[in-house]
Amino acid sequence: xxxxxxxxxxxEGAKKLFIKTYGCQMNVYDSQRxxxxxxxxxxxxxxxxxxADMVLLNTCHIREKAAEKLxxxxxxxxxxxxxxxxLKIGVAGCVAQAEGAEIQRRMPLVDLVVGPQAYHRLPKMxxxxxxxIPSFPPRTSSSICRNPPRPVVRRPLS
Numbered sequence: 050x051x052x053x054x055x056x057x058x059x060x061e062g063a064k065k066l067f068i069k070t071y072g073c074q075m076n077v078y079d080s081q082r083x084x085x086x087x088x089x090x091x092x093x094x095x096x097x098x099x100x101a102d103m104v105l106l107n108t109c110h111i112r113e114k115a116a117e118k119l120x121x122x123x124x125x126x127x128x129x130x131x132x133x134x135x136l137k138i139g140v141a142g143c144v145a146q147a148e149g150a151e152i153q154r155r156m157p158l159v160d161l162v163v164g165p166q167a168y169h170r171l172p173k174m175x176x177x178x179x180x181x182i183p184s185f186p187p188r189t190s191s192s193i194c195r196n197p198p199r200p201v202v203r204r205p206l207s
Contacts, residue, residue: 066092067101072109076142080107082168090172103137108144115144123156130158
């Protein structure tokens, strides 16, 4: 185990995970859940997408122009994905739940789309190469996400 300049503890040869969290407090919690779940698969958090083996964008549909911000960030990741085709890019959260098939249609660089109720399956999805699993049942009306889920197309990660 080594320590980075930022004081992070890392395991030699560990896969690195970068998570960008948009918006709501629920998403901060969900990002922590995803990081913990992926930690069981040998991933450690990193500070930048450029250092990552996997990038997860955890979206919030409530925030203004959420989808536009997502597509903008995905556009910025295109050169990185072109340079490193083995980089896995995933979209999680409410926007993923509401617009999963559209995300994969518009941005073929996205390897994984996962809604909030499927986070516990994230390691299995990555391990088995499943492109996406719809998030069912949707969050309740008291939760942050207001949009109903749409079916999401599966696509291999490789």
